[in-house]
Amino acid sequence: IGTWKDDIKIDQAAVKEYISGNYPANGGAHKDGDWGPFDIRKEVIDLCPTECMWMEGDELKIDNSECSRCMHCINVMPRALRPGKEKGATICIGAEAPILDGAQFATMVIPFIEVSKDNEYENVIDVIEQIWDW
Numbered sequence: 001i002g003t004w005k006d007d008i009k010i011d012q013a014a015v016k017e018y019i020s021g022n023y024p025a026n027g028g029a030h031k032d033g034d035w036g037p038f039d040i041r042k043e044v045i046d047l048c049p050t051e052c053m054w055m056e057g058d059e060l061k062i063d064n065s066e067c068s069r070c071m072h073c074i075n076v077m078p079r080a081l082r083p084g085k086e087k088g089a090t091i092c093i094g095a096e097a098p099i100l101d102g103a104q105f106a107t108m109v110i111p112f113i114e115v116s117k118d119n120e121y122e123n124v125i126d127v128i129e130q131i132w133d134w
Helices: 012-020 072-076 122-133
Strands: 002-004 053-056 059-062 087-093 107-114
Touching (some): 087 122, 107 122
16 A cells, blocks of 8 residues: 655645635535535544544644544545655555455554665565565
């Protein structure tokens, strides 16, 4: 799973544009329905699974140490929020999709492995090969 390690990048001017209704939420994916005006509290802040977001005046704040990187906020406001620049991979093992219980997420075994253009996922491949051997 691709992820990032540093802070979510926030464009406060774009946040204000979403709040004022000048940018469509979700990249315009739900524009055909009459959803009413964009409500950042209802559509983003209150839906954050770790409750790491809040508004201070007219600025969006994120406690990145609490963020689980679920990407909901980024998907809703793609012009205002971006993943950090320090990119890598998280390795999860054991997901399943049983018919009666619904999808079950995997166990995270490695929270972050740095991936760079120099190693082209060599670290990730090494870990996967060790898991296969085990």
